[in-house]
Amino acid sequence: MFKILLIEDDLTLFKEIKDRLSQWSYEVYGIDDFAQVMQTFTEVKPDLVIIDIQLPKFDGFHWCRLIRGHSNVPIIFLSSRDHPTDMVMSMQLGADDFVQKPFHFDVLIAKIQATLRRVYNYNSEQVHLQTWHGATVDYEKHTVSNENGSIELTKNEMFILKQLLEQKNKIISRNDLIKSLWDDERFVSDNTLTVNVNRLRKSLDEIGLGSQIQTKVGQGYIALEEGI
Incomplete structure (x- = not known):
């Protein structure tokens, strides 16, 4: 079972995404204190991180930088903004994919599955x-x-x-x-x-x-x- 850390402050959207991902047997964790995102990241040790750009305290780019300083865990950004620079910035910071809000859930699950297959199937092939x-x-x-x-x-x-x-x-x-x-x-x-x-x-x-x-x-x- 893959563990996903969902860094999203919209509680309604968080619950919707968590419920849908749980149906696919993903274990989803959230953030209680948006000033302590790295503490939760360290405790959970997720297999994949989904980050909204607009967050309380610090934006998603800030947390992506900190996560990338400690881990190569795959990261998918969410954004309700339509600035092309957001996607460019996300990729430059080391994100693996970018999803524009509002999104169809099938699109999100497809991107999650593709990212997990690419990252973890490659690693598992080394030990056969x-x-x-x-x-x-x-x-x-x-x-x-x-x-x-x-x-x-x-x-x-x-x-x-x-x-x-x-x-x-x-x-x-x-x-x-x-x-x-x-x-x-x-x-x-x-x-x-x-x-x-x-x-x-x-x-x-x-x-x-x-x-x-x-x-x-x-x-x-x-x-x-x-x-x-």
């Missing part, structure tokens, strides 16, 4: 091997290998396995898995997810790991770790 129950999972080659042999998974099957292994021993809901696949630009239906999970289990059975992916009725799926 993982050990699980004595097996080596190679995300790049789409293989799982252990002393019983090696299997090759489809892209969707490996994507599902990766989501489960990133939160081992935690139940991942079917809805969250479908959204993750959709965010990764893969179209899946509820039935398609069931077929892919069943195929994933069947393939893992070949090397003795099928039972380590379990269904929690009415909740979702879980990848078990050693000792559980």
Whole structure:
């Protein structure tokens, strides 16, 4: 679950954005004291920051400068002003994107998803091997290998396995898995997810790991770790 720090003083807009982002399984934090934005930033350690330009105390450009002095976290600016210089200034300060108010929520979520994919998928590609129950999972080659042999998974099957292994021993809901696949630009239906999970289990059975992916009725799926 990605953490988003939303620096927005319009309480109505803040609640609307938070509610909509929560539906996409983002964890959204706000600012209680606009003179202490950096303190909240340090405490939350967000994966992405959304900043309004017009804020109490100091404007969004001020906080962007301070954040960039400490972190390369992706930043998206919001602005109700139509000055072209605002967008230029935002980019010069190191922002990743700019959204003009009023905006359609689909535009904002698309920009958030694109930014997170660009920043964090790139980093995750650098580490493409993982050990699980004595097996080596190679995300790049789409293989799982252990002393019983090696299997090759489809892209969707490996994507599902990766989501489960990133939160081992935690139940991942079917809805969250479908959204993750959709965010990764893969179209899946509820039935398609069931077929892919069943195929994933069947393939893992070949090397003795099928039972380590379990269904929690009415909740979702879980990848078990050693000792559980």
